[in-house]
Amino acid sequence: MSTDNKKKEGLVPEPSLRRMPTYLAYLKMAKNQNQQFVSSTHIARDMGVDPTQVTKDLSYTSIVGKTRVGYEVEPLINILEEFLGFRTIDEAYLFGAGSLGNALLLDHGLSQFGLKIVAAFDVDANIIGKEIAGVPIYHMDDFHKMQEEKQVNIGILTVPSEYAQKVAHDIVDGGIKGIWNFTPMRIRLGEDVVVQDTSLYAHLAVMFNRMQYLKK
Template sequence: MSTTQTNDKNSQYVFPEPTIRRLPWYLAYLGRLKDAGVEYVSSTQISKDINVDSSMIAKDLSHLNIKGKTRIGYHVASLEHELQEFLGFKRLHNAVIIGTGSLGSLLLQDAGLYDYGLRIVAGFDVDPSKEGSVIGGVPVYGMDSFEERLPGLKAEIGVITVPANCAQQVCNRIVDAGIHALWNFTPFRITVPEGIVIQNTSIYAHLAVMYNRLDLRNHTGKE
């Protein structure tokens, strides 16, 4: 499943991580409302439509010092703007993808990431046949040129989509090259020095949970 970790003994989260994870749900919902011409929305209505407790929604938004108006609710366009600014979706973050196999290639072609502030500027791979190719408009280079090319790419984030057995090695190389944020798509739990931010997003963990719940439902008729 998707988790964030910061290997820094002195780091503190100003905002609770569960809150940060829910904010994109609210943002996506607000986008739909704005497109439909809705001007105001209450936490009760948000709760009903996205199945999150209304008191939780109000608490989440209070962390951003956002409060709705009594009997009116939240101004949709203003709230959408505040969430976009807080989440960093309005500022572009350059990233490189290490491993351009099936998953890496899909991410290179995912133009939607740009709408959420992630600009993939290059892909890297150890396969010589992929060097010099272009996937989704993004150039792919040989891994042997990684350290040489990285400064010119101005990348803040390294996306790891390599086989699990080499995830730690690739992680070490990315960190040594000066990148401080990693998005790890492998099922391997990589370790990093202090101060490095890691977002672990394992589709296999999500599959395991889904299969477990499905199996339970099939055997008992309920979760």
């Protein structure tokens, strides 16, 4: 019954990981303003969060702050970027070049955070063979052949929900180790694959719900 009773010991908490890029964005601004040090209290005040949460989050990295001074901005940026994996470029395939997939191909922000989409796959004959933002679109059937040469291990899933599980399974067979799942479907895969769910609609749902409480 208990299928995934894996020890979570030593893992950096997901909420902490999600907050780290926000500190990074803040630090880059501080750097632009030529600040050499920032204290956790400063960060916390400016960002509207708890100061102890900032120190605790940053303590997961190798940075050490100086008492009464704070953290040195530039080393902290470097350490955070390294820690988050934004410094090493990982190659990725995009599966499903519909409107959302297209969107991700056009967004050049991703490459600054360590993700480079090297090819896209789809089944729509109208777009296969074309390029979007310099990324070639192949037929889904060509994936396994392509993967033999390239050995990419990240797959971005932007197919229609009904194909999510099937495609996910298929690409894991081809050696994909991490799936960035933009579909609203939950996909079931083995323990040796990382699935990151990023459904925009989930966030929309939270926003709509919280807004209801304002309207009275």
